[in-house]
Amino acid sequence: MAATIVEINRIRRSIASRWVWTWLGVVPFFLFALAFLFLPTTSLFVGAFQDRQSGGFTLANVQALGQPFILRAYWATIQISAVTAVVGGLFGFLLAYATVLGGLPRWTRTALLTFSGVASNFAGVPLAFAFIATLGRVGLVTALLKEWFGFNIYDHGFNLYSFGGLSLTYLYFQFPLMVLIISPALEGLKREWREAAENLGASTRQYWRYVALPVLLPSLLGTMILLFGNAFGAYATAYALTGGSLNLVPILIGAQIRGDVLHNPGLGYALALGMVVIMAVSITLYSWLQRRTARWLR
Secondary structure, three states, rough: OOHHHHHEEEEEEEEHHHHHHHHHHHHHHHHHHHHHHHHHHHHHHHHHHHHHHHHOOOOHHHHHHHHHHHHHHHHHHHHHHHHHHHHHHHHHHHHHHHHHOOOHHHHHHHHHHHHHHHHHHOOOHHHHHHHHHHHHHOOOOHHHHHHHHHHOHHHHHHOOOOOOHHHHHHHHHHHHHHHHHHHOOOOOOOHHHHHHHHHHOOHHHHHHHHHHHHHHHHHHHHHHHHHHHHHOOHHHHHHHHHOOOOOHHHHHHHHHHOOOOOOOOOOHHHHHHHHHHHHHHHHHHHHHHHHHHHHHHH
């Protein structure tokens, strides 16, 4: 009996020791999340409701979000995020389909996924400089088109430093991100579904309309929502490319917090809080849609 009790106690200590070491492994993650997610978010929330002079509670900063130029900034940011999410999502889906299910050589899939892994993280000032050097007014492609074909893209309505140019720049990291996320979903389509549809007389078009697309639709929509959030929070690329000429929320936040003329940190915190709310809604919708997709692709 005594030996049994000793053995039970030894097992308990062993389980407790493993439990402690298991949780110790995730301590860096929680510290990182606390330092770079929870504390900044708390600071934004406090600053958004803090009076600039007295430091007391106020609703003036949040009420100021109703100003026309701020509403226009939110609308412009939502527009460019939605456009790049939809265009990048569709283009990325077609690329992923061509390499995963389209019958292309296997090396093309490896090359595309490798490029997507690099390009999806290539943003900020380097990306803006790359597009300026390529499609700027004296960029390489602009100069070659003008010299070889006598065609100046800027004389025909193109402007890299406008809404359209910034959207084109955003697409450079939007569609690779779509490729990376949607490829596992395409690989998860079971061959038995295709075979069953063909045995029942369904054509390829009918298979995609009634089987594949309904299964992939939550994943497609969820990934586009993720692309929307990815573009909505982009700051360095937009600022480096346009110099702050476009009225976007991230640029406006920087002007309010660090600017010499537009310097109202409380309003900047309120703007950032609005972005946090929009991003939280996007992430929530993305998680919900991903769970719906996972039920079919297990």
